[in-house]
Amino acid sequence: REPRTIEPSFVSRGGERELAMLLGKDLTFFDDEGRLQPGAAAALPKVQGSTVTWRLREARWEDGRPVVSDDVKAGLALEQSPDAATGNYEVAQKVTAFRRIDDRRFSMQFHKPYADFQAPDVHGIVPAHAPPDPKKNPLGHARQPLSRGPFRLARWNPGDRAEFTVNPHWVGPQPLLDRIVVRFFPDVTGLLQ
Numbered sequence: 001r002e003p004r005t006i007e008p009s010f011v012s013r014g015g016e017r018e019l020a021m022l023l024g025k026d027l028t029f030f031d032d033e034g035r036l037q038p039g040a041a042a043a044l045p046k047v048q049g050s051t052v053t054w055r056l057r058e059a060r061w062e063d064g065r066p067v068v069s070d071d072v073k074a075g076l077a078l079e080q081s082p083d084a085a086t087g088n089y090e091v092a093q094k095v096t097a098f099r100r101i102d103d104r105r106f107s108m109q110f111h112k113p114y115a116d117f118q119a120p121d122v123h124g125i126v127p128a129h130a131p132p133d134p135k136k137n138p139l140g141h142a143r144q145p146l147s148r149g150p151f152r153l154a155r156w157n158p159g160d161r162a163e164f165t166v167n168p169h170w171v172g173p174q175p176l177l178d179r180i181v182v183r184f185f186p187d188v189t190g191l192l193q
Helices: 014-022 069-080 188-192
Strands: 028-030 036-038 046-048 051-055 095-100 105-110 151-157 161-166 179-183
Touching: 014 161, 069 095, 069 105
Parallel strands: none
Antiparallel strands: 028 036, 046 051, 051 105, 095 105, 151 161, 161 179
């Protein structure tokens, strides 16, 4: 089915999350064997009491700007906003302070030690230079998000398909595919045609 949004901070359904992953990984992810691995983070975080310190992997938004700590701060502000319908609102309320250490390092202070401090979707990352405005669009840049992952959204034909092409500013391993086309079907009978 056609997703409501592919803005990573706003996705809630499995299919939406799969497409959002083309645009950038969470700070961490689970590998094929269920082990937690760094994604957008350069390593798993350091923890001291209720403070969690992260270091970002080198990455660039599709407009060429670097992904920096301020992008995580913008993601936290979005997730703490009662106007935004993000999937992480409840977790974001547990954060009492954000501290920028430098462009790629930051720490989060929780009210108290938090068991899921390094879960895959614990902190959103949005472009601080072009953050989603939930008052204008309750699903963020629903169908026009900036990518920091291996692919970028090239085209969205409502009711039909979304096309993704390689992000020219992607700094990771080159994707094996040049283009991904995702077809939308209003119901399962469309799969039989």
